[in-house]
Amino acid sequence: MDLATKPPYETVDFKALAQQDEAFNIIWQRHSGKLDFQDPNTTKSLTKALLKVDFGLQLEVPDDRLCPPVPNRWNYVSWIHALLDATNPSYSSHYDPGRQVIGLDIGTGASAIYTMLCLKSRPAWTMCATDVDKKSFESAARNLTINNLITRAKLLQTIDSQPLVPLQYLGVNKLDFTICNPPFFADQTDMQQSLIGKGKSAKPNAVCTGSENEMVCRGGDLGFVTRIVEESLVLRESITWYTSMFGKMSSAKSIIGLIKEKGVANWAVGSIDVGGGTKRWIVAWSFADYRPCNSIARIEKIANEYLPFPTEYRFTLPANIDINAAKYTIEQQARRLHIRWNWDSQSATGVGEASGNVWSRAYRREHERRMRELATSEARDAEMHSSVEDMKVALAFRIAVAEITREVVIEWLRGSEQVLWESFCGMVHRSFKKP
Numbered sequence: 367m368d369l370a371t372k373p374p375y376e377t378v379d380f381k382a383l384a385q386q387d388e389a390f391n392i393i394w395q396r397h398s399g400k401l402d403f404q405d406p407n408t409t410k411s412l413t414k415a416l417l418k419v420d421f422g423l424q425l426e427v428p429d430d431r432l433c434p435p436v437p438n439r440w441n442y443v444s445w446i447h448a449l450l451d452a453t454n455p456s457y458s459s460h461y462d463p464g465r466q467v468i469g470l471d472i473g474t475g476a477s478a479i480y481t482m483l484c485l486k487s488r489p490a491w492t493m494c495a496t497d498v499d500k501k502s503f504e505s506a507a508r509n510l511t512i513n514n515l516i517t518r519a520k521l522l523q524t525i526d527s528q529p530l531v532p533l534q535y536l537g538v539n540k541l542d543f544t545i546c547n548p549p550f551f552a553d554q555t556d557m558q559q560s561l562i563g564k565g566k567s568a569k570p571n572a573v574c575t576g577s578e579n580e581m582v583c584r585g586g587d588l589g590f591v592t593r594i595v596e597e598s599l600v601l602r603e604s605i606t607w608y609t610s611m612f613g614k615m616s617s618a619k620s621i622i623g624l625i626k627e628k629g630v631a632n633w634a635v636g637s638i639d640v641g642g643g644t645k646r647w648i649v650a651w652s653f654a655d656y657r658p659c660n661s662i663a664r665i666e667k668i669a670n671e672y673l674p675f676p677t678e679y680r681f682t683l684p685a686n687i688d689i690n691a692a693k694y695t696i697e698q699q700a701r702r703l704h705i706r707w708n709w710d711s712q713s714a715t716g717v718g719e720a721s722g723n724v725w726s727r728a729y730r731r732e733h734e735r736r737m738r739e740l741a742t743s744e745a746r747d748a749e750m751h752s753s754v755e756d757m758k759v760a761l762a763f764r765i766a767v768a769e770i771t772r773e774v775v776i777e778w779l780r781g782s783e784q785v786l787w788e789s790f791c792g793m794v795h796r797s798f799k800k801p
């Protein structure tokens with residue numbers, strides 16, 4: 367399977383895995399097909415087998431350091447793939463193998479799991495990785511070395527008083543994303559209570575081999591990510607997507623509340639839940655204006671107030687409107703507007719960029735008047751072309767006409783003004799409403 371587009375895990379087929387990995391097979395046979403996830407040897411063997419069979423990676427971690435479960439780590443990386451693939455200047459929603467991306471793994475741990483999964487799955491990517499713990503840092507470097515990934519990674523051992531996004535120390539100006547699994551707990555008691563399942567309906571599925579300095583920090587996951595938010599308010603667009611995982615939904619909600627309060631309007635919320643295992647939350651936020659699609663940014667397992675504004679608007683065509691007539695109407699309507707517009711008749715999909723509300727009556731009247739003043743059609747084409755060539759994009763959108771469902775689907779691809787986006791959708795929809 368192509369790792370670049372490998373989907374997230376839904377479950378793990380242990381039996382099939384045992385057939386492909388001898389060391390894991392021994393454990394599988396010993397437990398007669400019933401794995402004991404409270405046994406560190408079992409979880410370690412499972413992690414190593416999955417990394418080897420599914421990703422061609424080797425792993426060595428000291429016994430007193432966190433041995434990460436692969437499915438939830440991969441599902442986070444896969445969500446990052448989707449987030450980046452959906453937000454780019456070409457407005458394509460597909461993986462671009464030539465796109466050079468640079469990420470930062472904050473607190474990479476002894477496994478360097480996120481750095482390894484990112485580098486292995488996306489050959490054009492490079493990664494920076496930090497950690498404060500000497501033992502974990504050295505182990506991370508060893509894992510990258512034995513997997514021949516070290517030349518595409520920049521490792522930095524930091525101290526806690528340094529920034530969590532230490533661009534200056536890394537010697538880079540810009541990053542495409544950060545990825546982070548913060549220490550979840552505020553203190554030892556918080557950690558012990560969580561490990562025995564206090565306050566939850568069931569005990570955690572798997573044993574945790576993490577040492578205290580990996581699992582505990584001031585303020586827990588909320589404290590750690592609050593620091594990243596504060597740094598992001600200064601670094602702003604130097605990083606396109608700031609992201610983090612959370613162990614508690616309440617922490618994810620608090621961070622969303624904080625970024626909203628700070629005026630960040632572009633964010634995304636994901637969740638990770640492999641085969642009914644321990645649930646995790648992911649929050650990403652951006653000061654840039656590329657908008658991810660609803661399927662990435664709006665998981666439906668959290669109250670609406672924590673979700674970003676929808677980036678998709680769809681409506682069904684009235685029964686009396688012929689589907690080809692609808693395509694024609696959309697194409698012609700867009701062509702008359704003062705926008706950059708590209709229509710693919712084969713897929714009945716168009717992508718447009720506008721500098722502002724160029725569909726308002728006043729703007730259109732003025733635009734048409736200017737066009738009339740130009741004597742020839744060549745002069746009009748030249749004027750149209752030059753004025754949209756170097757415009758500042760306030761809204762980018764995609765419109766598709768879906769034949770089978772008879773729907774018009776509009777996606778918000780770029781722009782920071784919600785009102786402009788809503789106004790645009792309203793304008794398109796109105797052209798199909800009865801007079």
Ligand SMILES: C[S@@+](CC[C@H](N)C(=O)[O-])C[C@H]1O[C@@H](n2cnc3c(N)ncnc32)[C@H](O)[C@@H]1O
Nearest residue numbers: 434473474475496497498499526547548549580
């Ligand atoms: C929960 S572990 C995650 C390890 C690994 N990323 C994973 O997902 O398995 C948190 C990591 O953050 C590191 N850490 C704690 N404080 C840090 C800081 N101020 N800067 C960078 N890393 C830090 C810890 O040493 C630990 O390795």
